[in-house]
Amino acid sequence: MNDIIVEHGTTSDGLMAARVDGLAYIAIPLKDGFSIVSGWKLNRPICERSRSDVYCAEGAVADEVSFRAYIADIALHVRQRNALGRVDTILRVSTPWGMSQSATIYAEGIVFHSTAGHGGFKLDRARNAGMHPALRLSGGWYEEDAEWALVAAGYPGLFTYREQAMADRALRDWYPDAWEAVHGRELSAAESFTRDRQQFARRHAKDWVVISAVRSSDHAGMVEALATVGGDRNSQDTRRFLVPIAEYVAGRHGFVIDPASCVNAP
Known part of the structure; x- marks a missing residue:
């Protein structure tokens, strides 16, 4: 089996980049780390490519070492895929x-x-x-x-x-x-999004959980949140709360109303 081509370099706009055969990858700087964005069927040399040539976000890495490790992982995947002989x-x-x-x-x-x-x-x-x-x-x-x-x-x-x-x-x-x-074993909440969501639902079955929220236009610095008991989106029993913007973080499964810091919206 012919080996694949793996190449690293810098784009015309100074970004870390790589290619794995016909796949192109560019590391876009973030506030903390880099976003890996990909494209394919790019025939120009890496030095002639730019940020506008890629369009599919694949993940994030911390630094150049992590970027190179990601590319090595992709290269191994491509080699294994080619060896499988899919038609x-x-x-x-x-x-x-x-x-x-x-x-x-x-x-x-x-x-x-x-x-x-x-x-x-x-x-x-x-x-x-x-x-x-x-x-x-x-x-x-x-x-x-x-x-x-x-x-x-x-x-x-x-x-x-x-x-x-x-x-x-x-x-x-x-x-x-x-x-x-x-x-043959059970998954913990830390191992599964669904199991984590189920645990959240059990823990907050009697709490008011936000199902939608918008920045308030009438109350500066507040979020207007619509909530139901347990976050049940089919429930007709809803309440509106004002939540300080600084405290409103939706979280993985929803925001739980804290009566001590949230008030009923008029």
């Missing part, structure tokens, strides 16, 4: 998201379809039957936003180590029941 093709197949416009065959019976607006995996009957029951979806269609992780967990040998790690994170956060069934 790009066109299959005229109707999917839950429209007609397939392009397809990638991961293995016999496991195909990823892309459509005009979405995409996902189709597992044939045998491949779907081979999935762990906790991971299996009836019909064999797995959309690309989150359900793809079920396929990666079911057939890890068809995915790169980076894809496996991303799938594991997705399962922990959004399909904790499936993850626990496969691994």
Whole structure:
């Protein structure tokens, strides 16, 4: 297998940059660290590229060492992906998201379809039957936003180590029941977004939790917050509170009203 090309350099506007074959990465300075933004099919040398050539934010790093480590991780992913021998093709197949416009065959019976607006995996009957029951979806269609992780967990040998790690994170956060069934143990709140949200909901089941908020135009330095008990968005029992702007931080799952510092809005 021919090795991939990895190159580091500086853009025309003085930014750290790299390329991994046809993938381009530029480190955009932040107040603290750098945002990694990517693009693809850029043929010009790195020194002729600029910030405007990239458009997809991928994450953040602290410094040049971290940026180079990120690029090395991407390079390993690309090498592993190339070694898997996936086949790009066109299959005229109707999917839950429209007609397939392009397809990638991961293995016999496991195909990823892309459509005009979405995409996902189709597992044939045998491949779907081979999935762990906790991971299996009836019909064999797995959309690309989150359900793809079920396929990666079911057939890890068809995915790169980076894809496996991303799938594991997705399962922990959004399909904790499936993850626990496969691994035989419970996830803590610190290990799963959903488990953390469930713990938050139990802890604040009787508290007023904000469901929407705006900066007050009538009360300087205050936020007008609409809240329901437990943050139930279907509840008709709502109250409005004034919260000092300096104290209003929405948090991961919502802002809990503190009666000591928040007052009922008129």
